[in-house]
Amino acid sequence: MPDWLNIVVRSIGALVYLFILTKIVGKRQIRQLTYIEYIVGISIGSIAAFMATEMDGPLYHSLIAMTIFALFPILSEYLSLKSKVVRNVVEGNATILIKDGKLLEDNLKKERLTVEDVMEQLRLKNAFKVADVEFALMEASGEVSVLLKSQNQPITPQHLGIEVSPAEEPQAVIMDGVIMDEPLANMGLNRRWINTELAKAGVAVENVFLGQVDKAGELYLDLYDDKLQAPEPQERKLTMATLKKCQSDLELYALSTESEQWKANYTEEAARLQKLIEVLAPYLIR
Incomplete structure (x- = not known):
């Protein structure tokens, strides 16, 4: 076999075996690296390169070495699950960088971080003042987690006592102009149904880059031409407006009628409709 063909076969074999080992080790090594996983990744890459170009030694020697290195992360993860001491050694501990709005200089030195490094990480978390931060720490993975002080946290519907409907995953029903x-x-x-909705919006399907339908059955369109804006669905707003109008009409009837019986009936029905509106509001107002 010519040398160049031998290198091609060895390279393809190394890549395939690396892929198999990576699948065995799992997604964590791709998502974040511990000390051992970092060392193992470099070592396996070097062995794979040696395996592809070194034609004198037996192929299985490199395969055995790669397998042994790949087993180290699996073994370390197993031992980490069984022992916190091992987990601390293998994965490391989180380090507090900011507490009560004050930088902990000793911990910054321990992690070899400058003030500029910390400020950069804070800005990535939408925190621009150290004084606004209640707590910040560097995770074992190297990521910085930030907790803002209560008065600086974004306001949510829960803070305002507003009930909202659960988040819903929309379905893509049109992609690249194809249903x-x-x-x-x-x-x-x-x-x-989708052709009817497109006709309401005055849009041809071939002009739609992406179309999504939510659980409420509303169709959202993104067109190829960014200068054109597809009309937003109005069904929820119209439904809420209709319910409010009906409730207002019942209250008006109660005020205008001279019959005490009908006045009581209108008032009761208006109150019932108001309760229904309050129940449906989280689902109709988005």
């Missing part, structure tokens, strides 16, 4: 039948069927819809 996707399977997502439509999963939502109990069909092409006739």
Whole structure:
């Protein structure tokens, strides 16, 4: 076999075996590296390169070495699950960088971080003042976690006592101007429905880059031409407006009628409709 062909075969074999080992080790080594995983990754890469170009030694020697190195992260993860001491040694501990709005200089020196490094990490977390930070620490993975002080945290519907509907995952029913039948069927819809919605919006399907349908059955469109804006769905707003108008009409009837019986009926129905509006508001107001 020519040398160049031997190198091609060895390189492909090394890549395939590396892929298999990576699948065995798991996703964690890709997501974040511990000390051992970092060392193992460099070592396996070097062995794979040696395996591809060194044609004198037996191929299985390199395969055995790569396998042994790949088993180290698996063994360390198993021991880490069983012992916190091992977990602290292998994975390390988090380091507090900021506490009560004050930088801990000794811990910054321990992690070899400058003030500029910390400020950069804070800005990535939308925190621009150290005084606004209640707590910040460097995780074992090297990421910096930031907790803002209560008065500086974003306001949520929970803070305001507003009930909102659960988050819903929309389904992509149009991609690159092509209607996707399977997502439509999963939502109990069909092409006739989507063609009707497109006709309401005055948009041709071939002009749609992406179309999504939420759980409420509203179609959101993103067109190829960014200068054009597809009309937003109005069904929820119209439903809420109709309910409020009906409730207002009932209150008006209660005020205008001279019959005490009808006045009581109108008032009771207006109150019932108001309760219904309050229940449906989180789902109709998004």
